[in-house]
Amino acid sequence: MNSAPQAGAMVLRYYMIYIVLDASLSMRIDLRTGEVDPDDPRNTALGQFTQLLVPMLRALAENPVVNSLVSVGVVAFNDHAEDLRKMTTLTSPGVIKPPGKGRSTDYAAVLRHLVAQHGQDAAQVRKDRHRPEAVITTGRPYVFFVTDGRPYAHGRDQRTDEWMPHREVLTTGPIGARIVTIGLRGAHEDTLWLLATEGDGAARNAFIARPDADPSALSGSVVNAIRRSITRSLSSGGSGAVLFDVPDGMRRINGGRHA
Amino acid sequence: MPERQLTVVVLVVGLLLVLLLVVAAHRGLLNSRVAAVPAPPAHPAVNRPPSPRPPRRLSRTVRRLMRGPFRWRSAAVPGRLTAPLVISDRHPKVSEPPLGGGASVGCTGHSAWFRGGCTARQPDAANLVVRGAVLRGLSHAVDGSVGQDASGALWHQRSGSLYLAVADGVGSLPDSAQAAFTAVRSALDGAPRRPEQLDLVAHAGPLFERVARDVDAGLRANGPGSPTGATTLLLAEIHPVAGGAHVVVCGVGDSEAWILDQEGWRPIHHERDGGGEENSTRQLPRHPEPKVYRLSAATGSVVLLATDGFAGAIGARRSPLARELRERWTSVPAPLEFVTHIDFVDEYWTDDRTAVAVWIR
Numbered sequence: 334m335n336s337a338p339q340a341g342a343m344v345l346r347y348y349m350i351y352i353v354l355d356a357s358l359s360m361r362i363d364l365r366t367g368e369v370d371p372d373d374p375r376n377t378a379l380g381q382f383t384q385l386l387v388p389m390l391r392a393l394a395e396n397p398v399v400n401s402l403v404s405v406g407v408v409a410f411n412d413h414a415e416d417l418r419k420m421t422t423l424t425s426p427g428v429i430k431p432p433g434k435g436r437s438t439d440y441a442a443v444l445r446h447l448v449a450q451h452g453q454d455a456a457q458v459r460k461d462r463h464r465p466e467a468v469i470t471t472g473r474p475y476v477f478f479v480t481d482g483r484p485y486a487h488g489r490d491q492r493t494d495e496w497m498p499h500r501e502v503l504t505t506g507p508i509g510a511r512i513v514t515i516g517l518r519g520a521h522e523d524t525l526w527l528l529a530t531e532g533d534g535a536a537r538n539a540f541i542a543r544p545d546a547d548p549s550a551l552s553g554s555v556v557n558a559i560r561r562s563i564t565r566s567l568s569s570g571g572s573g574a575v576l577f578d579v580p581d582g583m584r585r586i587n588g589g590r591h592a
Numbered sequence: 593m594p595e596r597q598l599t600v601v602v603l604v605v606g607l608l609l610v611l612l613l614v615v616a617a618h619r620g621l622l623n624s625r626v627a628a629v630p631a632p633p634a635h636p637a638v639n640r641p642p643s644p645r646p647p648r649r650l651s652r653t654v655r656r657l658m659r660g661p662f663r664w665r666s667a668a669v670p671g672r673l674t675a676p677l678v679i680s681d682r683h684p685k686v687s688e689p690p691l692g693g694g695a696s697v698g699c700t701g702h703s704a705w706f707r708g709g710c711t712a713r714q715p716d717a718a719n720l721v722v723r724g725a726v727l728r729g730l731s732h733a734v735d736g737s738v739g740q741d742a743s744g745a746l747w748h749q750r751s752g753s754l755y756l757a758v759a760d761g762v763g764s765l766p767d768s769a770q771a772a773f774t775a776v777r778s779a780l781d782g783a784p785r786r787p788e789q790l791d792l793v794a795h796a797g798p799l800f801e802r803v804a805r806d807v808d809a810g811l812r813a814n815g816p817g818s819p820t821g822a823t824t825l826l827l828a829e830i831h832p833v834a835g836g837a838h839v840v841v842c843g844v845g846d847s848e849a850w851i852l853d854q855e856g857w858r859p860i861h862h863e864r865d866g867g868g869e870e871n872s873t874r875q876l877p878r879h880p881e882p883k884v885y886r887l888s889a890a891t892g893s894v895v896l897l898a899t900d901g902f903a904g905a906i907g908a909r910r911s912p913l914a915r916e917l918r919e920r921w922t923s924v925p926a927p928l929e930f931v932t933h934i935d936f937v938d939e940y941w942t943d944d945r946t947a948v949a950v951w952i953r
Binding site: 334337338339340341342343344345396401402437442452465466467512564565574 | 864910
């Protein structure tokens with residue numbers, strides 16, 4: 334026989350989504366002319382992603398379940414990390430500011446930034462969703478990490494042990510982030526696998542573009558896959574795992590050799 | 593002259609006020625029933641920021657007010673929502689249907705409700721009135737997936753006890769709706785059939801092991817491998833006696849049992865994670881060890897069993913749902929009125945909702 338339990342408070346849990354974009358030099362090359370930092374950035378990989386993210390946020394806002402649960406932030410990184418869109422609800426304006434121009438792909442900087450921002454972002458979400466009758470909590474964040482390069486900073490390749498400790502802090506302990514890595518052409522397969530976390534099973538959520546994929550079509554398929562993933566992962570009261578379908582033109586990375 | 597002008601101004605303002613009152617009364621704005629009728633949940637709230645540009649003129653403000661929530665319409669008719677449609681004077685006195693045959697419902701592609709009454713053989717024993725609803729959640733409706741809650745009730749005449757079951761299929765597994773329905777059927781089948789010398793408190797362990805086996809066997813019929821479904825389970829036995837009822841509740845997982853009486857809402861079974869590891873709960877077939885509770889409920893009490901999609905909104909701290917139901921459940925609501933209570937409108941609560949409530953009278 335059990336004793337009568339104490340009445341608990343009404344607990345409401347909300348979710349933070351980080352979309353992390355590599356904004357290094359290679360992401361700012363015109364896919365048709367090869368020009369670096371063209372006046373019209375719409376044909377660069379970075380330009381395509383930032384253009385597609387605003388309609389994606391609008392589409393997510395139209396889903397009443399996702400809208401009621403999710404806040405989204407967009408982060409870019411090259412020599413350092415910066416917020417292109419602060420962590421806010423989907424009803425906030427979907428403005429995504431252009432990233433600064435740096436040359437590197439500093440994984441340590443962006444992972445450190447995400448760790449540092451988490452507490453502040455979670456507090457903002459609790460404030461945005463405040464209800465006097467309830468306890469507001471945040472779930473483990475989702476990170477969609479889009480890159481086309483290997484870790485590189487200060488004029489040299491970044492060693493795994495330089496960025497991996499920040500990844501460990503981000504994905505374990507009180508933050509417990511779930512990371513999906515999406516590698517465009519030129520990305521480093523082993524790094525993507527090491528950075529990603531497990532999905533709805535033992536396999537890690539690490540993906541890379543197929544060699545024959547059309548670079549100009551990849552951004553669209555990746556953004557669609559992110560939108561579907563957010564919707565599926567949060568809509569049906571699942572286990573909290575990230576459900577992510579392989580985007581068109583990509584394949585899942587088999588990281589068995591790392592296990 | 594200034595005094596005369598002032599009088600005219602006062603008269604004009606007074607006339608305007610009277611005019612506003614007449615318009616408001618005509619449109620039911622002064623009728624409290626309007627506020628009491630719940631808004632239809634057809635379009636879940638998508639909050640949008642207010643327009644930053646204020647209206648430029650007073651006339652525009654007035655026009656907006658006239659177009660806004662103050663449309664010409666009559667006030668809601670009290671009771672219209674649930675009043676029976678009577679088509680002749682030849683009808684029997686409406687009474688609660690007996691639950692001897694039992695009721696078991698799920699919500700895979702729909703929502704369902706049931707009702708019933710139980711009268712014990714002892715003439716001085718309390719009567720029981722049951723209302724149950726299983727509503728497929730907005731989250732499942734939006735993405736086209738099946739609802740995964742189930743519920744049931746059975747009046748066992750020989751023992752003079754009412755059995756209630758509520759189950760919440762675990763969302764991450766595809767066959768959890770089947771697991772939930774199997775658990776409800778198995779629990780309602782097994783609870784009254786225990787050896788006569790055992791009460792439900794003593795029998796709960798073996799009973800939940802049997803239910804877990806039934807759930808597991810049903811899932812394994814779908815194919816080999818680990819179970820593709822899981823469910824919480826709450827089972828209650830309510831035995832009416834003079835002045836109230838003896839209640840036993842057994843539960844695994846985050847579905848909840850509450851009692852509403854003169855002291856207000858009190859939890860009976862309550863396994864909330866309190867913001868810890870998310871989306872985790874004890875479940876069958878993996879955790880067949882129920883928590884068991886025994887209590888006495890006085891006449892006038894309401895015993896509630898519910899999945900977390902409904903019970904989660906009942907909290908100790910200023911829960912609007914708990915406060916509202918405490919007022920509305922002082923008498924037994926009509927079945928469809930009960931459904932509207934379970935189908936309360938709130939943007940956060942989008943999962944399946946199941947609730948079975950018993951009024952002890």
